[in-house]
Amino acid sequence: xxxxxxxxxxxxxxxxxxxxxxxxxxxxxxxxxxxxxxxxxxxxxxxxxxxxxxxxxxxxxxxxxxxxxxxxxxxxxxxxxxxxxxxxxxxxxxxxxxxxxxxxxxxxxxxxxxxxxxxxxxxxxxxxxxxxxxxxxxxxxxxxxxxxxxxxxxxxxxxxxxxxxxxxxxxxxxxxxxxxxxxxxxxxxxxxxxxxxxxxxxxxxxxxxxxxxxxxxxxxxxxxxxxxxxxxxxxxxxxxxxxxxxxxxxxxxxxxxxxxxxxxxxxxxxxxxxxxxxxxxxxxxxxxxxxxxxxxxxxxxxxxxxxxxxxxxxxxxxxxxxxxxxxxxxx
Numbered sequence: 001x002x003x004x005x006x007x008x009x010x011x012x013x014x015x016x017x018x019x020x021x022x023x024x025x026x027x028x029x030x031x032x033x034x035x036x037x038x039x040x041x042x043x044x045x046x047x048x049x050x051x052x053x054x055x056x057x058x059x060x061x062x063x064x065x066x067x068x069x070x071x072x073x074x075x076x077x078x079x080x081x082x083x084x085x086x087x088x089x090x091x092x093x094x095x096x097x098x099x100x101x102x103x104x105x106x107x108x109x110x111x112x113x114x115x116x117x118x119x120x121x122x123x124x125x126x127x128x129x130x131x132x133x134x135x136x137x138x139x140x141x142x143x144x145x146x147x148x149x150x151x152x153x154x155x156x157x158x159x160x161x162x163x164x165x166x167x168x169x170x171x172x173x174x175x176x177x178x179x180x181x182x183x184x185x186x187x188x189x190x191x192x193x194x195x196x197x198x199x200x201x202x203x204x205x206x207x208x209x210x211x212x213x214x215x216x217x218x219x220x221x222x223x224x225x226x227x228x229x230x231x232x233x234x235x236x237x238x239x240x241x242x243x244x245x246x247x248x249x250x251x252x253x254x255x256x257x258x259x260x261x262x263x264x265x266x267x268x269x270x271x272x273x274x275x276x277x278x279x280x281x282x283x284x285x286x287x288x289x290x291x292x293x294x295x296x297x298x299x300x301x302x303x304x305x306x307x308x309x310x311x312x313x314x315x316x317x318x319x320x321x322x323x324x325x326x327x328x329x330x331x
Contacts, residue, residue: 010034023149033096062115070094227330
């Protein structure tokens with residue numbers, strides 16, 4: 001999830017664990033701990049593109065990291081604030097650190113929660129930024145912080161925020177199940193054979209969903225809004241995997257393909273090859289859109305394959321937002 005969501009979650013967890021002893025300090029340190037796992041993004045800047053992708057939401061988002069890091073941070077904080085013991089602060093740190101990857105497990109990218117096992121848990125039921133998750137949670141947290149640490153209203157407001165946000169996550173799973181059935185039924189009704197299907201919510205909501213459908217030679221992509229009255233329309237995107245057959249000997253290419261879990265297409269523009277990660281969709285809901293949210297330029301140079309992520313721009317975000325509201329209202 002986005003940084004604000006993780007800050008709010010960490011602060012709320014800190015309040016539950018140590019709010020009665022440390023007051024708003026528990027919220028503050030919980031908020032700080034809630035952002036620590038995402039430092040892997042900073043670390044990734046020192047590595048190549050593929051390694052950075054592999055590192056993201058890996059070790060720092062694992063149970064192992066939470067267990068190892070919590071007592072270290074707990075001891076450090078206890079030397080600054082002595083309202084609670086190092087064990088109490090360590091408990092706060094553990095839960096603030098661990099709830100971060102738990103929340104990320106609901107997103108499309110997922111987390112390697114049980115590192116070092118090569119298993120990435122991704123429910124794909126909520127977008128990384130969702131105001132309906134974050135804003136009610138944030139309002140409850142701010143309201144709770146205005147009361148004294150011993151106040152019953154403070155605890156109730158904080159727990160209300162946790163209840164609302166957790167309930168929304170459960171609703172997102174229900175919505176995923178409902179919309180998944182809609183996509184399956186649409187494929188059956190249109191006599192479309194396929195080998196695999198993945199669904200995910202579109203940005204900022206859980207009302208409009210997208211599906212990636214795997215076939216032998218192409219992928220189909222379609223959207224469904226709970227307000228739709230027309231049948232789901234699917235668009236085909238050729239795999240064109242044969243275009244990179246001559247690059248298969250490069251280790252970093254095979255690692256990138258592994259990151260995508262096989263959900264990728266190859267496109268060629270002006271003689272240059274690009275690998276597109278389908279899992280995160282396109283930057284536009286326009287039926288004719290061809291630009292993907294995550295695309296990687298493949299370039300042979302000095303007997304090496306250089307892989308670089310295609311940068312995003314503000315025009316992409318603007319186009320997505322403009323089409324999102326219109327499509328969400330239904331077709």
